[in-house]
Amino acid sequence: TEIPTIQIIDAKDYVGQTVRIGGWLRQKRGSGKIAFLQLRDGTAFFQGVVVKADVPENVFETAKELKQETSLYVTGEIHEDSRSSFGYEMAVSDVQVIGASQDYPITPKEHGTEFLFDERHLYLRHIKPFATLKIRNTLIAATYEFFNQEGFIKLDAPLLTGSAPEGTTELFETDYFGQSAFLSQTGQLYAEAGAMAFGKVFTFGPAFRAEKSKTRRHLTEFWMIEPEMAFMDQEASLALQERYIAFLINKVLEQNDQELDLLKRDKDLLRSYTQLPFPRVSYDDAIKLLQDNNFDVQWGVDFGSPEETFLANHFSSPVFITNYPKKIKAFYMKRHPSRDDVVICADLLAPEGYGEIIGGSERDTDYDYLKARIEEEGLSLDEYNWYLDLRKYGSVPHSGFGLGLERMVTFVTGEDHIREAIPFPRMMHRIRP
Ligand code: 4AD
Ligand code: MG
Numbered sequence: 048t049e050i051p052t053i054q055i056i057d058a059k060d061y062v063g064q065t066v067r068i069g070g071w072l073r074q075k076r077g078s079g080k081i082a083f084l085q086l087r088d089g090t091a092f093f094q095g096v097v098v099k100a101d102v103p104e105n106v107f108e109t110a111k112e113l114k115q116e117t118s119l120y121v122t123g124e125i126h127e128d129s130r131s132s133f134g135y136e137m138a139v140s141d142v143q144v145i146g147a148s149q150d151y152p153i154t155p156k157e158h159g160t161e162f163l164f165d166e167r168h169l170y171l172r173h174i175k176p177f178a179t180l181k182i183r184n185t186l187i188a189a190t191y192e193f194f195n196q197e198g199f200i201k202l203d204a205p206l207l208t209g210s211a212p213e214g215t216t217e218l219f220e221t222d223y224f225g226q227s228a229f230l231s232q233t234g235q236l237y238a239e240a241g242a243m244a245f246g247k248v249f250t251f252g253p254a255f256r257a258e259k260s261k262t263r264r265h266l267t268e269f270w271m272i273e274p275e276m277a278f279m280d281q282e283a284s285l286a287l288q289e290r291y292i293a294f295l296i297n298k299v300l301e302q303n304d305q306e307l308d309l310l311k312r313d314k315d316l317l318r319s320y321t322q323l324p325f326p327r328v329s330y331d332d333a334i335k336l337l338q339d340n341n342f343d344v345q346w347g348v349d350f351g352s353p354e355e356t357f358l359a360n361h362f363s364s365p366v367f368i369t370n371y372p373k374k375i376k377a378f379y380m381k382r383h384p385s386r387d388d389v390v391i392c393a394d395l396l397a398p399e400g401y402g403e404i405i406g407g408s409e410r411d412t413d414y415d416y417l418k419a420r421i422e423e424e425g426l427s428l429d430e431y432n433w434y435l436d437l438r439k440y441g442s443v444p445h446s447g448f449g450l451g452l453e454r455m456v457t458f459v460t461g462e463d464h465i466r467e468a469i470p471f472p473r474m475m476h477r478i479r480p
Contacts, residue, residue: 050065050066050067050122051064051066051067052066052067052068052069052120053066053067053068054068054088054089054090054091055068055070055086055087055088055090055091055092055093055133056090056091057090058091058093058125058133058135058137059134059135061125062125062126062127062135063124063125063126064124064125065122065123065124065140066122066123066124066125066137067120067121067122068086068088068120068121068122068137069088069118069119069120069145070086070087070088070089070118070119070121071086071087071088071116071117071118071119071172072084072085072086072113072114072115072116072117072119072148073085073086073087073092073115073116073172074115074155075110075113075115077097077111079099080098080099080100081096081097081098081099082096082097082099082107082110082111083095083096083097084096084097084110084113084121084139084142086121086137087172087177089177091133091305092133092174093128093131093133093135093136093137094128094131094136094137095121095123095136095137095138095139096136096137096138096139097110097139097142098138101138101140102139102140102141106139106140106141106142109142109144110139110142113142113144114147114148114149114151115148115151115154115155116148116151116169116172117144117145117146117147117148118144118145118146118148119142119143119144119145120141120142120143120145121137121139121141121142121143122139122140122141122142122143123137123138123139123140123141124137124138124140125137126138132308133305151169152166152169153166153169153170153173160464164466164472164477165479165480167470167471167472167480168471168480171470174309175309175310175467176467177306177309178303178305178306178307178309178310178460179306179310179456179460179462179467179468180470181303181306182299182303182306182307182310182456182459182460183452183453183456183468183469185298185299185302185303186295186298186299186452186455186456186459187251187452188298189294189295189298189299190249190251190272190291190295191251192298193290193291193294193295194247194249194274197247197287198246198247199247199248199249199274200241200245200247200248200249201248201249201250201251202234202237202238202241202245202248202249202250203250203252204231204234204237204238204250204252204273205231205237206230206231206252206253206255207221207223207228207229207230207231208228208229208230208231209228209229209430210229210236210426210430210431210434211229211232211426211430213232213233213256213377214232214377215424215425215426216257217232217256217257217258218230218232218257219255219256219257219267230255231252231253231254231255232254232255232256233254233271233273233449234250234252234254234271234273235250235273235275235379235447235449236379236431236434237250238250238273238274238275238447239275239379239410239434239437239445239447240433240434240437241275242275242276242277242445242447243277243437243441243443243445246276246277246278247274247275247276247277247279248274248275249272249273249274249275250271250272250273250275251270251271251272251273252270252271253268253269253270253271254268254269254270254271255267255268256269258474258475259475260475261474261475261476262352263463263464263465264352264401264402264403264454264457264465265465265474266453266465266466266469266472266473266474267473267474267475268469268473269451269452269453269454269465269469270451270452270453270469271449271450271451271452272449272450272452273447273448273449273450274287274291274447274448275445275446275447276445276446276447277443277444277445278443278444278445279444279445279446280409280444280446281381281391281392281393281408281409281446283446284407284409284446284447284448285327285367285393286324288367288393288395288405288407288448289323289324289325289365289367289395290323291450292320292321292325292365292395292404292405292455293320293321293323295455295459296317296318296320296321296459297321299317299459300314300317300318306460307460310460310461310462311461312459312460312461313461317459319363319364320364320365320398322364325364325365325366325367325395326362326364326366326367327366327367327369327393328358328362328366328367328368328369329368329369329370330368330369330370330371330372330389331346331370331389333350333354333358333368334346336358336361337354337357337358340357340361342354342357346372347372347374347375348375349371349375350368352400352402355396355400355402355403356399356400356402358396359396359397359398359399359401360398360399360400362398363398364398365395365396365397365398365404366395366396366398367393367394367395367396368393368394368396369391369392369393370383370389370390370391370392370393371389371390371392371394372388372389372390373387373388373389373390374388376390376392376408377408378417378420378421378423378424378426379408379410379411379417379420380392380408380409380410380411381408381409381410381411381412382411382416390408391408391409392406392407392408392409393405393407393408394406394407395407397454397458399458399461401454401457401458402454403451403454404450404451404454404455404458405448405449405450405451406448406449407446407447407448407449408446408447408448409444409445409446410445410446410447412438412442412443412444412445413438413442414435414438414439414442417434417435417438418435421435452468453465453468453469454468456468456469
């Protein structure tokens with residue numbers, strides 16, 4: 048009978064059977080009589096045991112000589128293994144080398160983070176990146192599932208643009224056939240055009256910001272999900288946002304048990320963040336709360352990381368901070384009906400120090416107001432005439448928001464730095480590999 052070739056993750060279905068698995072050698076230990084091969088294949092991690100007395104001489108010799116990251120086929124019988132968290136191992140009867148490996152740089156000893164990210168193309172193979180990026184993938188798939196089931200269509204926004212809606216200080220400029228163009232900071236303005244055509248749309252793509260700050264929360268290239276909804280006010284948008292966040296967390300809890308365990312993430316704590324509704328606190332009240340707790344903040348300032356961390360931890364939950372001062376927010380946000388100094392917007396702050404994961408607002412619908420705001424911000428009207436058309440031809444109330452995918456990944460995985468949350472991070476001092 049033919050020996051089936053399987054993946055490690057399916058080992059549980061083959062207990063007592065002989066199978067073949069293609070993978071890589073992570074680590075090896077043992078003695079003259081036994082070799083323990085730590086193996087991975089991209090689905091899971093487990094151990095193959097080679098006992099000298101049970102296999103032909105050359106098989107044991109091959110196993111003993113294996114170097115870290117050699118690719119190989121191992122053949123053997125699957126057993127339950129109650130000592131490992133995975134629960135299964137292989138009694139190896141044959142080892143076949145596919146691709147040799149020499150002097151693999153990421154040895155089992157401790158390495159510095161800079162080194163690991165210089166070797167990111169290899170570091171991807173290791174447990175923490177594996178688990179983190181699998182969870183990222185769940186969030187991506189769940190995003191499509193959620194917005195499809197909510198009746199949205201995905202609208203792809205361009206990445207080369209002429210506009211700078213999120214502020215002119217963080218722009219990557221590039222030459223576009225003799226004209227200047229910018230790498231997109233946000234797909235929002237295009238999403239607004241889409242909402243006027245399709246009702247509910249979301250964009251999902253890279254965003255670029257020339258962030259000169261070196262923080263644990265900022266990338267220069269990150270991925271953003273930007274839903275935009277015609278005929279939806281800010282209240283309904285907040286309800287959609289919290290439903291979306293709870294949906295994402297629940298999907299990860301359902302599908303990434305192994306990965307959450309590998310990362311030692313507290314699953315009960317994560318589950319507690321799916322309790323809706325999330326608290327809503329006005330910016331005014333947030334300032335008071337901060338002042339009462341000895342933060343040196345005045346009305347009008349934007350929050351930094353310590354303030355955001357305090358606020359969300361105070362509620363032990365993601366928390367919406369609503370109606371920020373107009374002067375620290377983007378030009379398109381809707382005016383407050385009775386106050387001139389704040390706008391109809393909200394940031395969703397995650398607990399445990401993960402910071403702002405969503406920024407969103409209702410959009411102002413008035414042509415003249417927006418035109419004046421664009422000029423006030425020193426933006427070039429020529430680049431926004433098309434956007435102003437949306438207020439000229441059947442303007443309707445609409446709202447939208449942007450979720451930073453990597454912020455969400457760090458929050459869900461418990462990662463302390465955002466560079467872990469994307470395969471190849473781009474930051475001020477890192478553009479390779
Ligand atoms: O708050 P932001 O700047 O909002 C917008 O761009 C709006 N156009 C969204 C909208 O209403 N359609 O960015 C949205 C989110 C932030 O809450 C944060 O999660 C993430 O994008 N983000 C970043 N993530 C990583 N690195 C950076 N430099 C980020 N800047 C923003
Ligand atoms: Mg923001």
